[in-house]
Amino acid sequence: MARTTDGSGTTPVPRRLLAAATRLFAEQGYDRTSVQEIVEAAGVTKGALYHYFGSKEDLLHEVYARVLRLQQERLDAFADADAPVERRLRDAAADVVVTTIENLDDASIFFRSMHHLSPEKNKQVRAERRRYHERFRALVEEGQRSGVFSTATPADLVVDYHFGSVHHLSTWYRPNGPLGPREVADHLADLLLRALRP
Amino acid sequence: MARTTDGSGTTPVPRRLLAAATRLFAEQGYDRTSVQEIVEAAGVTKGALYHYFGSKEDLLHEVYARVLRLQQERLDAFADADAPVERRLRDAAADVVVTTIENLDDASIFFRSMHHLSPEKNKQVRAERRRYHERFRALVEEGQRSGVFSTATPADLVVDYHFGSVHHLSTWYRPNGPLGPREVADHLADLLLRALRP
Amino acid sequence: MARTTDGSGTTPVPRRLLAAATRLFAEQGYDRTSVQEIVEAAGVTKGALYHYFGSKEDLLHEVYARVLRLQQERLDAFADADAPVERRLRDAAADVVVTTIENLDDASIFFRSMHHLSPEKNKQVRAERRRYHERFRALVEEGQRSGVFSTATPADLVVDYHFGSVHHLSTWYRPNGPLGPREVADHLADLLLRALRP
Amino acid sequence: MARTTDGSGTTPVPRRLLAAATRLFAEQGYDRTSVQEIVEAAGVTKGALYHYFGSKEDLLHEVYARVLRLQQERLDAFADADAPVERRLRDAAADVVVTTIENLDDASIFFRSMHHLSPEKNKQVRAERRRYHERFRALVEEGQRSGVFSTATPADLVVDYHFGSVHHLSTWYRPNGPLGPREVADHLADLLLRALRP
DNA sequence: AATGAATGAGAGTTCATTCAT
C-alpha cells in the first residue's frame, strides 16, 4: 500500500499539495498555474486544499518559508564555523550555489513569483530575506575590516553582485549541461573571492 | 493641440499603447495586467488595440524587441571602439548597468515575463539574447587570449556572473537610494574587472 | 466550573448551538451564515452539530418553533383572560409588540428567513402561524359581533394591518431610540383600537 | 422578428437582465438566485451581464432604484394635489397599496433583500427611503396641526404603522384572493384615517 | 458524544478575443 508517488499513497496530503504546487509554479509560473491543476497533480480535491491552506497565495508563501528556513540554517552554519573569514565566505558563497542548483524549482519560484505575494506577506518574506542578506554582508565586512578583502566596493553591493548570479542560475543552468553543481559553485565563489582581493 | 500626455493627443496610438503596456507590465506583471487596463491607460478602446496588435502577447513581444535592439546597438558600439580590451569590456559592462537602471521597467518585464511568451516567440527572443551574450563573451575571451584576463573561469560563466547582477538590479535598485546609476555601474564593472585580474 | 458564557461551560451543547445560530441568522441572514461560523460561535465542532441537528435548516426550524410556542402561549393567556373584549384585544396587541421588541433577533429571522425553509417545514410553520392569526382574529370578530368594534373592515384585514406593523418593528426599532418597548406597544395598540372604533 | 418574450428578441439586454433578476429575486430571494439562473432566464451569457452591471449586487440596487423613483414620483403627485389634507393623505396611502400590489415582486425584494446590499449602497437606499418617509410624515403632521388628525400618536409612528402593513402585503396578498388591489387599498387607507380621527 | 479530514458541486467574477458596424 505504501507508495511514494505524488498522486496518492501514504504521503500526507499537505505535503503532496506543496510538492505539486512547487513543481507547477516553477514550470509555469504562479499565475499560470490553476488550483485545479495543483489538486489534480496531488490527487486530491479542491476542498482538501482549502482545508489545509487558506488560499493559493498561502501555498506560495509556504514554499517560500521552507526555502528561507533551509537557506538561513545553512548560512548560519557556515558563517559560525571555526575558520578564517575568507574560508567561511567562500564556503557560504559556494554552498548557496549548490543548494540553489539542487532546488532549482524553489529558486525559480522565489525569484520570479515573489511579487505575486500580497503586500503583507511580501513584507514578511522580505524581512526574512534581509536577515539572510545581512548575515552574508557581515562576513564581507568582517573581511574588509581585517584587511583580507578590498574595501573598494561597499559590502552591500558585493552581496547583491553575488546573489544576482545566484538568482540568475535558474535562467541558464541545465542539469545535463557541461558543469555540475559543485563546479559551478566553485567557479562562482572563486569569482567573488577574486573580486574581493585587495 | 500638441500634448505630451499618454492619455491622448498627438502621440501615435501604437506608441501610446506600447508605453502604457510597458508601465503596467512592469508594475503588475504580464498576467495581472488586463487588456482593459492597457487600453484605458492609453486612452483608446479594445478595438484599436486589436487593430494594431494581434494579441496581448504581441504587445509583450514588442516591448522585448525594442529593448533588445537598443541594448545590442549600444553593446556593438562599445565593443567596436578603438581601445584596449579591458577598457572596452569595462565600458560595455558599465553601460549595460546604466541603461538597465534608466529603463528599469523594461528590465523588470524582461527578466520576469519572458516565460509568458509562446514557445515560438520565446525562441526568437532567446536567439537575439544569445547573440548579445556571445558578443559580450567574445570580449572576455579576447582578453583571456591576450593575457590581460585570467583564464581561471570559463568565459561563459563570467558573462552569466555579470548579467546575473544586471538582472538583479530591478530587485534592489531604488532611484532615490544612496547610489546613482553611474556609481552603481562603476562599482559593478569594477567587480567584474577585478575578478578577471590574472 | 459553572460558567455562563456561550463559548463553553455547562450550557448544554444543543442550547448553545441554537443561541449562536439565532444571533448569527439575525445579524447576517440565514444564507450568509455558514455552519462553520455557527459551530465556532458555539465552541463546538461540526460533528457535534450534526449529531444534534439533521441539517442547517433544522436549526432554523427550531428557532421558529421556539418563538411560535412562546407567542401562542402568551396570546392564549391574554385572550382567555376575564375582561371586556376591547381590553383583551388591546392587551394582546400590545403584548405582541413588547415581546417582539424584546426578541428582535427572533423576529428578524422570522420575517426574513421563513422562505428559506423547505416546502414541508414551511407548511408546518404556516399552519402554526395561521392558528395564531385566527385566535387574534377571533377577538376582533367577537368585538365586531358585540358592537364595540366597527365592522367596516373585514377582521382578517384588521389582523394583517396590525401584524404588518409588528413585523415592521425589526426594520426601524432601535433599543436606544426615543421610545421604549412599552411606549411603542401602547401607541400601536392605541392605533389599532382607534381604527376599530365604530 | 420583434418578439416580446424575455428570452430574446428586441428588448435591450440590460432591460431583459433586470426583468429576469427581479422575477427571480422575488421568487427565490437574492442569495438563492445564481447569476447563472439570471443570464439563462434573460437569454444571454454571464459576460453580457458583467458588461452592463458591475456585480450581482448592482443588479439588486438597480431594482431598488427603479422602485424608489416610481414611488417617490407618485407620492409627490398626490401630496402636491389641491385638496384637503385628509383627502391627500388618504389618496397617497391608498395609492402606495395599489402600486405595491401591482408590483408585488419589487416589493418582496425591497423588504426582504435590502440587507443584502453592501453598507455603502444600503446607506444610499436608506437615504432615499427616508426622503419618502418624511414626505409622508409631513402630510400627517399637517393634518395634526390643522386639527383634522388626532395628535395622540407621534406622526413617525403613524407612518411606520401604515408602511408596516404595506410591506406585509407581499406576505399575505394573493392576486386571486377575494379582494382586488383597489379594495384592499381602500380598506387599509380607511383604517389609517379612522385611527387618526381626533 | 464528538472529531475533523475530505468531498464535490456550484458560487461570483474576470478576461482575451471576436465581429457587426
Place this chain on the structure above:
DNA sequence: AATGAATGAACTCTCATTCAT
C-alpha cells in the same frame, strides 16, 4: 481606423454534508 457589445471558458474560493475513527 476604430467601436463596444457579447462571448465562453476559466478562474479562485465556499459550503453543507459525510464518514472513519
